[in-house]
Amino acid sequence: MTSDEELLQSALHHDEAAFTALYRRRQGAVYRFALHMSGDAAVSEDVTQEVFMALLESGGRFDPARGPLLSFLYGIARNLLRRRMEKKRPEGADLLAQDLAADDDVLDDLTRRETIEAVRGAVLSLPEAYREVVVLCDLENASYEDAAAALQCPVGTVRSRLSRGRAMLTQKLAVKAVRSIS
Amino acid sequence: MNEEQLKEDQVLQALRALAENDGEREAPPEVEARLLGAFRARRRSGRSWAVIAAAAAALVIAALWWTNRAPQQAVSAVHPVSVVPEAAPPAPAAATITNVARAPRKLARKIAAARQPESREVVTDFFPLMNPAPSFGRGQLLRVQLPAAAMQTVGLPVREEHLGDLVQADVLVGEEGMPRAIRFVRFDVK
Numbered sequence: 001m002t003s004d005e006e007l008l009q010s011a012l013h014h015d016e017a018a019f020t021a022l023y024r025r026r027q028g029a030v031y032r033f034a035l036h037m038s039g040d041a042a043v044s045e046d047v048t049q050e051v052f053m054a055l056l057e058s059g060g061r062f063d064p065a066r067g068p069l070l071s072f073l074y075g076i077a078r079n080l081l082r083r084r085m086e087k088k089r090p091e092g093a094d095l096l097a098q099d100l101a102a103d104d105d106v107l108d109d110l111t112r113r114e115t116i117e118a119v120r121g122a123v124l125s126l127p128e129a130y131r132e133v134v135v136l137c138d139l140e141n142a143s144y145e146d147a148a149a150a151l152q153c154p155v156g157t158v159r160s161r162l163s164r165g166r167a168m169l170t171q172k173l174a175v176k177a178v179r180s181i182s
Numbered sequence: 183m184n185e186e187q188l189k190e191d192q193v194l195q196a197l198r199a200l201a202e203n204d205g206e207r208e209a210p211p212e213v214e215a216r217l218l219g220a221f222r223a224r225r226r227s228g229r230s231w232a233v234i235a236a237a238a239a240a241l242v243i244a245a246l247w248w249t250n251r252a253p254q255q256a257v258s259a260v261h262p263v264s265v266v267p268e269a270a271p272p273a274p275a276a277a278t279i280t281n282v283a284r285a286p287r288k289l290a291r292k293i294a295a296a297r298q299p300e301s302r303e304v305v306t307d308f309f310p311l312m313n314p315a316p317s318f319g320r321g322q323l324l325r326v327q328l329p330a331a332a333m334q335t336v337g338l339p340v341r342e343e344h345l346g347d348l349v350q351a352d353v354l355v356g357e358e359g360m361p362r363a364i365r366f367v368r369f370d371v372k
Contacts, residue, residue: 049217120200
């Protein structure tokens with residue numbers, strides 16, 4: 001199978017088939033990352049499109065020595081999401097989201113569907129630094145190294161943020177409701 | 183297993199459930215269509231720039247070619263009937279040609295300087311090759327390579343050990359094909 005890096009090189013040389021193949025291979029991961037970070041399908045759609053446009057424009061800056069192409073794409077998506085969130089977010093929104101999730105005691109008798117939505121809400125309520133590692137490592141199965149490459153931080157930071165993020169999720173979710181899934 | 187670990191395992195299970203649930207979610211097909219549209223537009227734009235760049239390069243090459251031709255044309259356009267007196271003594275014929283060729287020589291120097299910024303072209307005066315010189319109508323200036331011994335034939339000093347070295351020279355050839363005068367070229371490194 002042609003590697004992401006080879007497809008990118010061909011796409012940058014105006015090979016439409018290569019660009020299409022690369023997009024189809026990686027758009028899902030980028031879209032889901034944006035979705036779990038923003039909780040907004042329309043934003044995720046726009047971000048996915050902008051990520052691949054940015055790839056066409058500045059894909060030459062991709063350095064395989066710094067990590068895989070998918071990490072590079074996550075990095076672009078992260079920057080785009082940050083810009084959008086800075087514009088959109090009213091002051092104290094993070095605190096409000098945390099409070100809402102913490103008050104979700106109605107989790108006791110939830111169905112699987114409702115529980116999934118509760119977990120989604122709890123993830124969205126995490127502070128950004130913890131949310132991105134949980135999304136990358138626990139939802140998208142990225143390795144610590146790849147997550148570190150995407151977030152441009154040391155692997156140790158990824159580990160510690162992930163541990164803290166999971167602990168925060170544990171606090172947010174009622175254990176009874178989590179049990180109902182298993 | 184302590185209670186904390188049990189809770190974290192349950193949270194991980196919940197996260198796995200969310201990941202499984204969303205595993206198939208992806209951007210709608212409109213995104214791909216929009217991206218491919220943008221990709222094709224970029225490719226067309228890239229081609230346009232390539233055409234513009236190629237046209238510009240062709241223009242520069244044509245301009246250089248024209249400039250390179252200019253000295254030859256200047257010489258060939260000379261009608262020295264009024265410039266070169268028929269009764270001129272043998273030596274002044276070369277001097278007159280030198281005067282006529284002064285403007286092209288400046289141009290030739292400029293071109294040489296542009297081509298080789300690290301070296302400067304220095305030329306001698308023209309030396310007549312026919313004595314007495316017949317009247318000069320039209321001609322061409324040709325850049326040739328000759329053994330340095332040719333310099334001796336016009337009275338220029340050349341060291342014995344350099345007689346076999348190749349040197350560059352400009353030969354002024356009359357329209358009948360006979361060489362009329364010669365000058366030698368040296369490249370001084372700046």
